[in-house]
Amino acid sequence: xxxxxxxxxxxxxxxxxxxxxxxxxxxxxxxxxxxxxxxxxxxxxxxxxxxxxxxxxxxxxxxxxxxxxxxxxxxxxxxxxxxxxxxxxxxxxxxxxxxxxxxxxxxxxxxxxxxxxxxxxxxxxxxxxxxxxxx
Numbered sequence: 001x002x003x004x005x006x007x008x009x010x011x012x013x014x015x016x017x018x019x020x021x022x023x024x025x026x027x028x029x030x031x032x033x034x035x036x037x038x039x040x041x042x043x044x045x046x047x048x049x050x051x052x053x054x055x056x057x058x059x060x061x062x063x064x065x066x067x068x069x070x071x072x073x074x075x076x077x078x079x080x081x082x083x084x085x086x087x088x089x090x091x092x093x094x095x096x097x098x099x100x101x102x103x104x105x106x107x108x109x110x111x112x113x114x115x116x117x118x119x120x121x122x123x124x125x126x127x128x129x130x131x132x133x134x135x
Contacts, residue, residue: 019050022036022040022050022051024039025037026058037070040067041071049111056101060097073088083110084107086103087100087104087107
């Protein structure tokens, strides 16, 4: 049943499924975790901020760290590389449960700084050039 749900969410590829897919990264069944990671990859960089936040709060989960590494490794392109590279390095370290949340927090701060440079109340949703403006 969880496999079918992860498969469906993965195929839909909607940003509204990000939280469910992130929860599925911690499933005890490998195929469910894999489908969740593939779904997040399909959603793309819009999943980055929620993933970073989840990593800050739940870095003790090996399966979550493994899944986030898989997704971020695929996202590590273009302008986004400078933000994600330190997180990937932390996830590869000897103590990722300690270093990854610090790197994720720094990445979130970088995204926040990029959004505040516009001088408006903004929320970075993924790429530096793509912002959602609150009015």
